[in-house]
Amino acid sequence: MAAAAGEPKKIIIDTDPGIDDAMAIFVALRSPEVEVIGLTTIYGNVYTTLATRNALHLLEVADRTDIPVAEGSHVTITKGTKLRIADFVHGADGLGNQNFPPPEGKPIDMSATDFLVEQANLYPGKVTVVALGPLTNIALAIQQDSSFVKNIGQIVLLGGAFAVNGNVNPAAEANIFGDPDAADIVFTSGADVLAVGINVTHQVILTDSDRETLASSNGKFAQYLLKILEVYFNYHHDAYSTKGVYLHDPTAMLAAINPSLITYVEGAVRVQTNGITRGLTLLYNKQKRFAEITEWSDQPSVKVAVTVDAPAVLKLVLERLME
Numbered sequence: 001m002a003a004a005a006g007e008p009k010k011i012i013i014d015t016d017p018g019i020d021d022a023m024a025i026f027v028a029l030r031s032p033e034v035e036v037i038g039l040t041t042i043y044g045n046v047y048t049t050l051a052t053r054n055a056l057h058l059l060e061v062a063d064r065t066d067i068p069v070a071e072g073s074h075v076t077i078t079k080g081t082k083l084r085i086a087d088f089v090h091g092a093d094g095l096g097n098q099n100f101p102p103p104e105g106k107p108i109d110m111s112a113t114d115f116l117v118e119q120a121n122l123y124p125g126k127v128t129v130v131a132l133g134p135l136t137n138i139a140l141a142i143q144q145d146s147s148f149v150k151n152i153g154q155i156v157l158l159g160g161a162f163a164v165n166g167n168v169n170p171a172a173e174a175n176i177f178g179d180p181d182a183a184d185i186v187f188t189s190g191a192d193v194l195a196v197g198i199n200v201t202h203q204v205i206l207t208d209s210d211r212e213t214l215a216s217s218n219g220k221f222a223q224y225l226l227k228i229l230e231v232y233f234n235y236h237h238d239a240y241s242t243k244g245v246y247l248h249d250p251t252a253m254l255a256a257i258n259p260s261l262i263t264y265v266e267g268a269v270r271v272q273t274n275g276i277t278r279g280l281t282l283l284y285n286k287q288k289r290f291a292e293i294t295e296w297s298d299q300p301s302v303k304v305a306v307t308v309d310a311p312a313v314l315k316l317v318l319e320r321l322m323e
């Protein structure tokens, strides 16, 4: 991939690290096309406090403690405290049960939402948020500042299961299930949104043999990731019949870095916020003019990824992590 012409794209990574989050963060730090201007944290794979700790730790591993970390919400947008935490996917510590020492750094004295709003105002149209967890912080930013939607460049989110089964249950993907009300706010906000769902990320698999390729690198990122990937592989071996692990977050990250790796369709997305299909994402492709007014009528269009160049994504992930 050619380096982007001109200035690198500024990105803020909203993250719940998380093993695939760690991979995505490292890929971003190794990508000359983007400049990571901050990490904001959220619950999902772990609780928010641990997400903050892990974000600080990962930046220390990468020698990038110059990048600020802003702690995000501890509750859903409806103030829900009954969170669904995927520790069975990532380990109790979120990073493969490796007992890493606590980070030395601290988060900045500003909430994730305030940081998102501040940076969008500082660089209007220039900041991309790559959202790798539930969308609470982003929805709060939309509610807090009426110009956020206009000022934020793009929101690339890993979330949704478009016309396929979810991974929490047949209806819902984990990030949307984590805060469906927040997701519906983001999808209907009018912001430039690109959703990369598991209909796409389930095509991008790091196999056992790719893991051996990674092991052949002495690079610090490759060696670090090999340790934490063990738990992620074990979970996939148990939960799926696929021989390898899904690269959810790295795929969304690379879609933000190089949009030509995916194709998308446009339409209105609504999120089911209650009942047995809570967390379901439903795209209206605007092909039919319905006789009735629907909950999708007059909603702004968003982009929903439908295909991915999986070999190219995998190659980039390996290249950048093995350098």
Ligand SMILES: O=c1[nH]cnc2c1ncn2[C@@H]1O[C@H](CO)[C@@H](O)[C@H]1O
Binding pocket: 018, 019, 020, 021, 045, 086, 089, 132, 167, 168, 173, 174, 175, 198, 239, 248, 249
């Ligand atoms: O089975 C699962 N339940 C909950 N979370 C999962 C599962 N599989 C993967 N993820 C996590 O949720 C995001 C993608 O939906 C990714 O962050 C992934 O690590």
